Amino acid sequence: MAPAARVSALRRAGNEQFRNGQYCQAAALYSQALGLLEAAGERNAEEVSVLYSNRAACYLKDGNCSLCVKDCSVALDLVPFGIKPLLRRAAAYEALERYQLAYVDYKTVLQVDCTVQAAHDGVNRMTKALLEKDGLEWRQKLPPIPSVPISAQRRWDFPPAGSQAAAPRLKPTETAPLEKQVPTAAMTERAKTLKQEGNELVKKGNHKKAIEKYSESLKFSNQECATYTNRALCYLSLKQYKEAIQDCTAALEFDAKNIKAFYRRAQAFKELKDYKSSMADINCLLKIEPKNIAAQNLLQELNKNLK
Numbered sequence: 001m002a003p004a005a006r007v008s009a010l011r012r013a014g015n016e017q018f019r020n021g022q023y024c025q026a027a028a029l030y031s032q033a034l035g036l037l038e039a040a041g042e043r044n045a046e047e048v049s050v051l052y053s054n055r056a057a058c059y060l061k062d063g064n065c066s067l068c069v070k071d072c073s074v075a076l077d078l079v080p081f082g083i084k085p086l087l088r089r090a091a092a093y094e095a096l097e098r099y100q101l102a103y104v105d106y107k108t109v110l111q112v113d114c115t116v117q118a119a120h121d122g123v124n125r126m127t128k129a130l131l132e133k134d135g136l137e138w139r140q141k142l143p144p145i146p147s148v149p150i151s152a153q154r155r156w157d158f159p160p161a162g163s164q165a166a167a168p169r170l171k172p173t174e175t176a177p178l179e180k181q182v183p184t185a186a187m188t189e190r191a192k193t194l195k196q197e198g199n200e201l202v203k204k205g206n207h208k209k210a211i212e213k214y215s216e217s218l219k220f221s222n223q224e225c226a227t228y229t230n231r232a233l234c235y236l237s238l239k240q241y242k243e244a245i246q247d248c249t250a251a252l253e254f255d256a257k258n259i260k261a262f263y264r265r266a267q268a269f270k271e272l273k274d275y276k277s278s279m280a281d282i283n284c285l286l287k288i289e290p291k292n293i294a295a296q297n298l299l300q301e302l303n304k305n306l307k
Contacts, residue, residue: 003040007033007047014054018061027058049078053085056092065092081112081152090122099129104145107253111148114249117280124256191221198230207234225251229260232268241268257288263295270298275305 014029030051037048056071072089076082090105106122113119130138198213214231217224228251235244248265251258262285269278279302285295 003036007036010036011051011054018054018058023058023061027055027062030055030058045078049075049082049085052078053082053088056085056088060088060092060095063095065095068092069096081108081146081148083109083112083116086112087116087118087122090119094122094126099126099133100142102126103130104143107145108148110249110253112152114246115277117277120249120252123253127253127256187220191217191224191227194220195224195227195230198227202230202234207237210234211238223254225255225258225261228254229258229264232261232264236264236267236271239271241271244268259285259289259292262288263292263298266295266298270302270305273305275302278302279306 010029010033014026014033017023017026017029034048034051034055037044037051052071052075056068056075059065059068059071069089069092072085072092075085076089086105086109090102090109093099093102093105103123103126106119106126109116109119110123130141134141194213194217198210198217201207201210201213211231211234214227214234217227218231221227228247232244232247232251235241235247245265245268248261248268251261252265255261262281266278266281266285269275269281279299282295282299282302285292286299289295
């Protein structure tokens, strides 16, 4: 059997063992495949990266978190910004209580594809853990978060009508939140003025112009939660649902219990017929504010759609 065919067979066998819960055997099969590729001098970075990532999943399942981190790092060196190795490494870092590194990986995933719920959940957990560990200054202690190039970022990809494919994926906007931006007092004041101008335009029903003001405000200070939720409201009014989702997601990264962000993101998901994601957001909101009438009503609508 040719080396390529043998490697493919080993990988399929490893996948089968993994599905059956035989993680040690699966890891051994992936290792054999990697050995064959090395012996044959193969340079297919993507194939090698997948094998390392798969073996990392086995190590994670078996609790070998350090080996998982090592394999994921190799996979990411070969093919940067892969979602699976980033999520697996983040989970391993989390298990090792290396919360800052886990946060960075979860955040990086959201730059690649901000609809990955596991990454949102991870960011929320790490935010809580780091806040408890390092206090209000926890963001200043983070290592740098890599900037994901446009070529690696996922676009919205609507599945064919009637398919059971995953929900469409989000294309990041130019004003996605930037880590560690420290605005000057003048910048903060300018951002505040622009946001207020946006608010006045919303009151007049001019949502398109309001978006321009909010976007300009975020260029001066991009860590103001209300600016994101306000712009999300405008996007909802203009039926730009994917942009609304991104802004709500950005707001939740700064305030994990933001009621408006959860509600508006749930509305956007509902309009995109992603009822499960919408319900997940509403349930999160109701855990924070159980008597929220608007959320209760939206939950009833979602339950009808899911029947």
